[in-house]
Amino acid sequence: MNGSLAGFEERRLAELKEHVAARAAAERAGRPHAVAERAGWPRRRMVLAVAAGAAIAAVASVVTVSSMGGADRAYAVTKDSDGIVYVTVRDFRDAAGLTRQLKSLNVPAIVDFVPAGQKCKEPRAEPVTDIPRGLYYAPRNIPGDDAGSGWQMQINTKLFKPGQTFVWTLAVDPVYGGSDTSTILMRDPVAPCELVPDDVQxxxxxxxxxxxxxxxxxxxxxxxxxxxxxxxxxxxxxxxxxxxxxxxxxxxxxxxxxxxxxxxxxxxxxxxxxxxxxxxxxxxxxxxxxxxxxx
Structure with a gap:
């Protein structure tokens, strides 16, 4: 992940890049108004698109485990001996609980749940533009989870600088009812999420x-x-x-x-x-x- 992605919501950015690229290719082929076909659109629910990063590695030498829920856990957070935190989320409603678990593993984070049709009022803080490569990999679908009921990601806690907060916004997709997420590194202080109507197309x-x-x-x-x-x-x-x-x-x-x-x-x-x-x-x-x- 590099600084050029700071402040963008991963799914929107992925959509925009793919759509623009398809349109440009059509125009080069002499079809300026051709339909930009998109591969991989989910059929009933928009879940998450991968914006950057490699596959999430398996957890080795786990030293700390935090979780909430039973067999189908709402979320699970693990940290290995190298300071890498692995996060799996299946239920997005307990944002406060996930925030507490992340902070207990030295991840300076704020997690907010946003209902469909709303968004957090911006600006909340100043985005960090010089994000260290490898600080985190964008959220991605859980392997083998065909229902698309959650996502997973990894964070390198050793790469945070003082005065920085990792801000997650977990939202209900207003079109398909699946999950959306934005992951933005911000400079402190970060204002609380004030819900306002979503006017984004x-x-x-x-x-x-x-x-x-x-x-x-x-x-x-x-x-x-x-x-x-x-x-x-x-x-x-x-x-x-x-x-x-x-x-x-x-x-x-x-x-x-x-x-x-x-x-x-x-x-x-x-x-x-x-x-x-x-x-x-x-x-x-x-x-x-x-x-x-x-x-």
Whole structure:
């Protein structure tokens, strides 16, 4: 991890780099408005994208172990004889407990849990730009955890300088309901997390979701809300909406954008459905926009 990543949320940065690179490649190929296809998008939940670092090493010569929970522990923190701390998190709600465990192992850290649709008011402190290489590796999915229910990372406690705090923000992804995390090294003092509405745009990719089984093969894409609702109601299903907007006119064909602060806007029968999923059995989520995206 180098200083150029300081202050950025890993998943957003990974999305941005991949999306820009794909668009640039399309433009070089003479297709300035080609859809930037993305490999590896999760089908129902956005979890974590790896931004930097190598695979997390196995813990050797463990001298300290801290954990909370039973067989499916909410989190586990271990420290080896070289001062490397390994963190595995599966439940993000006990941010205060994880903060205490990290500090007990000499990791100067603050962990905050942020509900969907909110964010911590910025600035909280001055980000550190000269991050030592190897101080930490960005959070990554737990190997073998197909459900994407948590993440793991490692931190070298010997590389912290006095007056620095490692700030984690654990959040619920507002689109897919999975977990988001930002990892930022800041200079003390760090202000508490003051929750404010999330006004950041979130990318909602156009992608082949698994078939919505409760609809029995009925396709919603390209239809209006007024056309789709009777079919859903006939099947006794509930409906929720994810309100989205087409991308700027300069980039037709790109993924739609979602703003948490605009959720809850009344959806009209003439709105268009461009994608749907089934976040839980019996609940159909329609991704809608007031106007169709230009091809």
């Amino acid at each position: 979130h990318v909602v990719p156009k992608m082949p979701f698994p078939e919505v089984t409760s609809l029995g093969g009925y396709r919603v894409e390209g239809k209006t809300v007024g056309e789709v609702l009777p079919e859903i109601e006939k099947r006794g299903l509930k409906v929720t909406y994810l309100i989205t907007e087409p991308p700027p006119e300069r980039y037709p064909g790109d993924p739609y954008l979602m703003y948490p602060t605009k959720q809850g806007t009344p959806v009209g029968a003439d709105w268009f459905v461009w994608q749907a999923d089934e976040p839980e059995k019996g609940v159909i989520r329609l991704m809608v926009t007031q106007k169709l995206q230009k091809p």
